[in-house]
Amino acid sequence: MDPETNWLELEDFAENTREKLDIPGLSIGVLSGGVIRTAGFGTGNIEKGTPVWGETLFQVGSISKTFTAALVLQLIEQGELDLDAPVRTYLPDFAVADDRASAQATLRHLLTHSGGWDGDLFVETGDGADALGAYVGRLAGREQLFEPGELFSYNNSGFAVLGAVLEKVSGKAVETLLRERIFDPLEMAHAFLNAGEVITEDFSVGHRSGEDGPEVARPWRMPRATLPVGGIVTNAGDLLRYARDLMHPSGSRLLDAGSITRLWTPQLEIHAADRSSVCLSWMRRELADGFMVSHSGGTNGQVTYLILLPEHEFAAAVLTNADAGRRAIQKISRFAVKRYLGIEIPAPEAIEADPADLAEYAGTAVRPGFELHLRMLGNHLVGLVTSTIGFPTENDPPFPPEPPFRVGLCDPDRLIGLEGVYEGQPIDVLRGEAGEIRFMRMSSRIYTWSGAV
Numbered sequence: 001m002d003p004e005t006n007w008l009e010l011e012d013f014a015e016n017t018r019e020k021l022d023i024p025g026l027s028i029g030v031l032s033g034g035v036i037r038t039a040g041f042g043t044g045n046i047e048k049g050t051p052v053w054g055e056t057l058f059q060v061g062s063i064s065k066t067f068t069a070a071l072v073l074q075l076i077e078q079g080e081l082d083l084d085a086p087v088r089t090y091l092p093d094f095a096v097a098d099d100r101a102s103a104q105a106t107l108r109h110l111l112t113h114s115g116g117w118d119g120d121l122f123v124e125t126g127d128g129a130d131a132l133g134a135y136v137g138r139l140a141g142r143e144q145l146f147e148p149g150e151l152f153s154y155n156n157s158g159f160a161v162l163g164a165v166l167e168k169v170s171g172k173a174v175e176t177l178l179r180e181r182i183f184d185p186l187e188m189a190h191a192f193l194n195a196g197e198v199i200t201e202d203f204s205v206g207h208r209s210g211e212d213g214p215e216v217a218r219p220w221r222m223p224r225a226t227l228p229v230g231g232i233v234t235n236a237g238d239l240l241r242y243a244r245d246l247m248h249p250s251g252s253r254l255l256d257a258g259s260i261t262r263l264w265t266p267q268l269e270i271h272a273a274d275r276s277s278v279c280l281s282w283m284r285r286e287l288a289d290g291f292m293v294s295h296s297g298g299t300n301g302q303v304t305y306l307i308l309l310p311e312h313e314f315a316a317a318v319l320t321n322a323d324a325g326r327r328a329i330q331k332i333s334r335f336a337v338k339r340y341l342g343i344e345i346p347a348p349e350a351i352e353a354d355p356a357d358l359a360e361y362a363g364t365a366v367r368p369g370f371e372l373h374l375r376m377l378g379n380h381l382v383g384l385v386t387s388t389i390g391f392p393t394e395n396d397p398p399f400p401p402e403p404p405f406r407v408g409l410c411d412p413d414r415l416i417g418l419e420g421v422y423e424g425q426p427i428d429v430l431r432g433e434a435g436e437i438r439f440m441r442m443s444s445r446i447y448t449w450s451g452a453v
Contacts, residue, residue, distance in 0.1 A: 006339050007037055013335050014318075015041045021324040024207050024214050025052035028332060029236030031244055031315040032340050038236045044204035044321060047216055057190060057203040057233050058319040059222065060304045061297025064232040065159050067242075069111055069281035071166055071177050073259045080169050083108045090165045094136060098144035107165070109148045110158035111280045112267045113444075117142040118368045119155030120445070123394050127194075127224045129173065132164040135225035143368055145446050151430070151439070152270050152278050153446035156229050159281075163228030174228050185253040186241050191234040195221045198233050206301020207322040214322050217301030219396065230297060236317040243308050243315035264293050264310070270444075271428055273348070273411045289343050296329065305329035312341055326421060348416050348426050350408035355379040358407070361415060361429065365440040365447035369398075372427075372440060372447050374407060374415075381407040383417065383427075385442075415440075 007030065014028045018041050025042035038054030075081040087094045087105050095102040096117040109115045121142060125134035139157055146153070163174045170177060175193045183191045192198045206217035222231045249257035266277035266284055275286040282293040290311035297304040303325030308315045316336040318329040334345045358381040365372045369389035375382055384404045390396040402421050410416040415427035428441040437449045 003032065003035075006032075009339055010332075010336050011039055011041075014039070014332050017328050017331050018042055018320075021322075021328050022213060023320050023322040023324050023328055025056070025204055026318065026320040026325065026328060026332075027052055027054055027056055027058065027204075027236050028319075028336075029054065029240050029317040030336060030340065031240040031313075034244070034313070036237055036240045036244070038240075044202070045216065046207065046214055050202070052204060052321075053202065054237065055190065055202060055235050056319075057192065057198060057201055057235050058304055058321065059206070059220075059230075059233050059297070059299040059302045060239065060306075060319065061230040061299045061302065062156070063239065063295045063297040063304060063306050064228065064230045065281045066295050066306075067178060067182055067232060068159050068162050068166070068174075068228040069263065070246075070254055071174075071181060072107065072111065072162060073255055073263060073280070074181055075166065075169060077256060077259055081107065081165070083111075087161060087165065090168055091136060091161070094161065095140045096142040096144060097140070101144050101148050104148050106148075107162065108267070108280075110155075110162050112278050113152055113155045113158065114149050114268055114278075115155050115158050116146045116148045116150060116153070117144045117155070117157075119153070119157040120367075120369065120389060121157045121160075122223075122390065123225070124223050125225045131224040132160060132167060132174070132228070135160050136164045145367070145448060146439075149268075151441075151446060152268050152444070153441065154444035156226075159229045160225055163225075166228070178232070182242070182254060186238075186245055188234065188238040188241055190238045191232060193227060193231060193233070194224070203233065204302065204319075204321045206299060208301045209323060219300065222299065230299060236319055239306050239317045240315055243306065243317075247308060247310045247313050247315065264291075271414070271426070273414060274346075274426075285345070287343055287345065289341075292337075292345070294333075298326075303329060305333055307333050307337070309337065309341065309343070312343075314341055323421060326425075327423060330424065347424060348410040348414070350410055350416050350418060353409040357409065360452075361407075361437075363437075363452040364450050365442075366450050367445060367447045370445075370447070372442055381415075383407045383422070385422075 027040040029038040040052035044050045044052045125131045207214040208217040249260040270276040292309050294307040304319045318332045371386050373384045387398045405420040406418040413429040417425045430439040432438040440447045
């Protein structure tokens, strides 16, 4: 396939998707044949009308976790960290609510989102040198949902703990480590770590759905304690420079070949139907031709995605500035992989389900600050997610609830959203030894089943 034709068709598809989903602005980038190309569409701020270019900065959110993982592996290479050492080896005062989990949790558990406690703690601990240490201190009351290493459940707080470990062991701030060990070696000249650095640059703001369409989401700033969790601000081109280095292990400036292999080795299965697993921070899927690793990111109204197919030396980045970006990034990234490589990334699809089968899943599943309500309305299963958690800190208002959405089946014991922001999103049903529903996993997080209705 002609690279120029591929790129032009991807540009058209990205712009059409942006318009269809009413996303104010987005940026795309592709790494193929060693060449990086980027483009931008729409506006970075609907109040200002500033255009989005390929160089426009976005908050890349949790893609930052893969950078934190790279720093951890660098210190493992140097013999300063041990992947299977308990967290308390480095942070003796580390604790969550469960004493046994506090003592057993390892760096591997943190990197694989399998620590087992509720990990969505968003608190303001200031911009000082003690911000991460203070954050770790706030974890003492976090509820334990399952045993460490038992399941995958996305855990933001684990990466803040990793940030505190990095600072303790290296004696340097996370900002310094990122610049000295990743940004500078890769010449990522457009990677930033706080609002003060970004203010003079061309950057995008987030947008949330309003009564009359997208509205600017505030606040923009992220607390310092979220830096190793999701605080990096950069553009598509610099993300792809990072991806290019990891896909050339013999010449990587970041990690040795063995560490890169370890980075992408499956650690814990997520779901057999997807052939998906969690690696060390990265999410992996087996495809008909090779494998892919990826990571998404979400801040206040900005949603992003980075996908790598290492065996094909191909990567793509999609950066959006609206909550509807969750659907856009999947559509655009799948189109890019199909167009450039001829590879399909399978998506879960609804199957025909009898109302009596759907009724088995009517009930409520909860996790601290969130509730997933599933109810039968006529012959339809309908879901509603409510939240009382402030974001990006506890002092900010919680996200308003999205409208109720219809839910179907896509596999045995696997539900799928059929409309709205949850369209195409699976909900995994996890059972106990006696066959009872024990958990549901939605948005990659474990919800404890509290009973049928």
